[in-house]
Amino acid sequence: MLHEGLDRLSAPVDEESPPDLGALLMLVHNVQQAQRQELLRDLMRFLAVAALILSGGLWAMLQFPLYYLVTQGVLAVGLTIGAAVWQTEGRWISRE
Amino acid sequence: MDDADLIRQAQRGDQTALARLLQQYYLPVKKYLVTITFDRNLAEDLTQETMVRAIQRIGQFEGRARFSTWLFAIATRQYLDWLRQQRRERQLQVRAGEELLLERSDLAPEVRRLMAQLQALPREIALPVVLKHYYGYTYEEIAEWMEIPVGTVKSRIFNAVRTLRKGLDQDHA
Numbered sequence: 001m002l003h004e005g006l007d008r009l010s011a012p013v014d015e016e017s018p019p020d021l022g023a024l025l026m027l028v029h030n031v032q033q034a035q036r037q038e039l040l041r042d043l044m045r046f047l048a049v050a051a052l053i054l055s056g057g058l059w060a061m062l063q064f065p066l067y068y069l070v071t072q073g074v075l076a077v078g079l080t081i082g083a084a085v086w087q088t089e090g091r092w093i094s095r096e
Numbered sequence: 097m098d099d100a101d102l103i104r105q106a107q108r109g110d111q112t113a114l115a116r117l118l119q120q121y122y123l124p125v126k127k128y129l130v131t132i133t134f135d136r137n138l139a140e141d142l143t144q145e146t147m148v149r150a151i152q153r154i155g156q157f158e159g160r161a162r163f164s165t166w167l168f169a170i171a172t173r174q175y176l177d178w179l180r181q182q183r184r185e186r187q188l189q190v191r192a193g194e195e196l197l198l199e200r201s202d203l204a205p206e207v208r209r210l211m212a213q214l215q216a217l218p219r220e221i222a223l224p225v226v227l228k229h230y231y232g233y234t235y236e237e238i239a240e241w242m243e244i245p246v247g248t249v250k251s252r253i254f255n256a257v258r259t260l261r262k263g264l265d266q267d268h269a
Contacts, residue, residue, distance in 0.1 A: 001204075005211040006230050008203055010130040013139075018122040024115040024147075031151040032111070 099163055106154050114154060117163070118147050125167050132226050133175060134215050142178065146171040168231075172223070172241045179219050206264065213263045217256055224249050225256045 061068045097113075099120075105113035125146055129139035149170045157166055203211070214222050224242065227233045228249075235253075239246040 001207045001210045002214070002226075002229055005203060005207045005214070006131045006226065008207075009134065009211070010127045012136070013123055013127040013130055016123060016126075018119045021112075021115055021119055024118050024122075025111060027147065028111045028115050028118070028151050031148050035152055 100159075103154075103157060103159070103163060107157070114151065118150065121164060121167055122147065124164055125171055128168050128231075129171050129175065131230060132172065132223055133219075134211075134222075138178070142171060142174050145174050149174065169241050172227075175223075176220075176242060210260060210264060213260050217259065221252050221256045224252050225260075228253050229257075 057068075099117070102113045102117045102120075106117055122143065126139050126143040129142050129146075130136055133139050133142065146167060150167055153170070157163065161169075214225065217225075220242075224238050227238045227241075228235070233241075235246050235249050239249045242249065
């Protein structure tokens with residue numbers, strides 16, 4: 001009964017024709033172009049943010065070299081300790 | 097040229113191959129959407145949106161399932177997104193046009209009653225019933241498409257079938 005009902009409901013689609021190839025080609029072209037532009041915008045945004053962060057770092061290094069070096073050192077040591085703790089905890093959990 | 101060749105060329109950037117592929121599957125996708133939405137106008141809109149999504153994601157098609165199944169999965173997600181949006185806007189209602197379509201058809205009364213009951217079910221409940229009992233998809237496939245646990249799919253289908261049976265029995269009595 002379900003088959004009969006749904007077959008009947010969708011039967012009119014069988015009498016339709018698909019859109020012509022030209023229209024679909026236009027759709028493909030437009031969608032892909034918009035997609036490329038979106039990717040380009042994302043890349044530009046990423047590069048702009050990266051340039052901002054790098055120029056900030058460069059400015060800090062030139063203005064306050066000592067503070068900059070100390071901060072870099074603290075960050076490196078902190079990250080190393082963090083990574084070591086994270087790795088060790090992972091091993092303990094896997095042993096349990 | 098068969099589907100596999102068209103897909104390969106489309107993934108390499110051949111726009112004509114992709115357009116041909118979409119033209120070939122346009123009506124099967126629309127037919128599929130009519131059976132899950134019970135609404136031809138909505139099916140038309142969602143078919144176009146499905147085509148746009150397919151164009152954007154053609155590079156992600158890995159050939160693990162048939163191309164039609166891949167498109168149906170996209171179409172189902174488009175429909176579920178539409179349902180969520182409608183719920184947010186509190187606009188969901190059965191469209192009168194499709195009821196009339198069934199009223200006019202020369203279907204047996206019990207089939208018409210079954211269809212009316214199916215349409216009256218909440219859409220998230222009717223959808224897995226159609227996918228399982230009309231298209232024969234597995235519980236796992238339905239769960240993946242609807243992004244819900246397999247157990248939820250099973251219980252939705254079980255409860256829906258029970259409701260439909262009860263409704264038909266009451267009509268007979």
